[in-house]
Amino acid sequence: MTSTVQRPSDDRLPEERGFEEHGPEAGDSTAAAGAALLAGGAIAGMDIAGMSIAGQVSADQTGEGPSSGAGEDDGPRSARHRPVLSFVRRSGRLDKRLQKAWDAYADSYLLPLNDGENSLSVSDDLLFNDATIERYWGNTRPLVVEVGTGQGENIVAAALAHPELNFLALEVYDPGIAHTMLLAGKQGLDNIRIGQLNAPELFACAAEGSIAEVWTFFPDPWPKMKHHKRRIIQESFARSISKALVEDGVWRIATDIEDYALHVHEVLDPLDCLENVGDLSVSLPVEHVGKGTADQAAGLPHRDFRESERFEGRVLTNFEQKGIAAGRVIHDFTYRKVRAS
Template identity: 75%
Template sequence: MSEGDAAGSADGIDGGADGAAGRPALWGRPVLSFVRRSGHLDARLQRAWDRYAGEYLLDINVREGSLAVRDDMVFDRDYVRSAWGNDNPLIVEIGTGQGENVVAAAAGHPDVNYLALEVYDPGVAHTMLLAGKQGLSNIRIAQVNAPELFKAARPGVAAEVWTFFPDPWPKMKHHKRRIVQPALAADIRRALVDGGVWRIATDIEDYALHVHEVMDGRDGFENAGRLTVSLPVEHVGKGNADLAAGLPHAEFRESERFGGRVLTNFERKGLEAGRVIHDFTYRAV
């Protein structure tokens, strides 16, 4: 599981056993970038949930236990003013993991609002715990399928969107589950203010190629990176990743490491394993 695995993609359908009319049993369901698991909370995290959910957790789900967003949800600046009590810029992190990054950012920038999107109960509870210990008032958490929320977004609601270390879904047949997809990119562009940015980071080379394929040259975005990197131009999966070095390569533009991202244990382990961190900055134009 990667650090930022917290949202689903509506681009495509799930397969499964044969259903009516020869269609797969799960025909029509969105392809998600996560697998919903039971989120058992230990006593410490349960206490954090009970204590802080009323303060930090947004009530925008269609029903309790669902990750779907209410049909009447309008994600706009009026909603931000209502939920945060001010008109400060909003930064949304898709896939907060344990919350270390978004909470550190909120603590360091009290004049900015932060929205943490996370689907897993332990991650949500841990983010609440970190924020509650510091008494932060500029952070909120939504336990929803992120693409659904961005479909409800109105123009200019967010100054930045962050997606750090999303689940790489390394098997070739699962690449469609990757969170960075054209439909989400279009919705994020609408949500961003002009000049706002979508920051992405991954430690998986094949995912870096995927990001470039989805985002480079996309209408409404410009690649603001200034570093030149070399990547294979063909995709590999979990079973043939060792072939990547021998594939044809091309040069791409990426960004220096984003200074606003704290070095989490997840990123540190990737570096210690010899993986290269790929940072991207796509500016809304």
């Protein structure tokens, strides 16, 4: 897993021919973003466990269906009790170009932590700790984990800008994983790995203090009221993340759905293991609205909540740009691990 990444001999890589599936500018924009980050043009001194950090990923999703690449685990797996997932398994057929990227780079980037072929569950005996990091990254540098990396633009830009850090991309869908491999492979990155796993299961078996920072950007909003239980951000997941974080480690979250922003506050603000360190006052409705009734939110009672300024290290992806163009407000959150007393 620590061998040098080799680019396939055929130079006609997908991003060079134009991705019909992912957008023609995906490869070039990622490289440009990484170069800008390296030049320091997009960084404002963000600090993670004493180190400068930049570049985040926003999961590419539509709001109509699941795509965050992670699931909410309500308990142990069994025939009687199955975890509530924040995604639905769908056909992940790859076109020839993405299949070529998968074949070329999977051995270098994809971690073998699953409990079986075609399973998104982690191995029953997995303990994710410093030894795991050293085994698969070849060092014990601080690890940044992105939950739901989508097509990988942000995490690849971050890994390119920060070779002194390790990065783990968690995603469940084959096309997004293949595209992330492609972008990373073209840059020859060796500080990024990918886990095709149910994220809450991985964090549940992560050792205390093993992860420097966690990113969850634009998770699937599951807008229907009956589906809110499928939202990735739940108390059990939050407690697992807090345990896994280093002292003063942070969890960065972003959404462009107002109702999801309220959900984040309701779940995370009361917890004793995480502290909302945002310094921006934002007014939100205090009642939830479902799909098709979001326009009613303006007439509901509101109150002020604390959120964060936009994390400047997050690459502005096509998905986020579309949300802004549609008039949606981007909500950023920063939760810091509370030190044990």
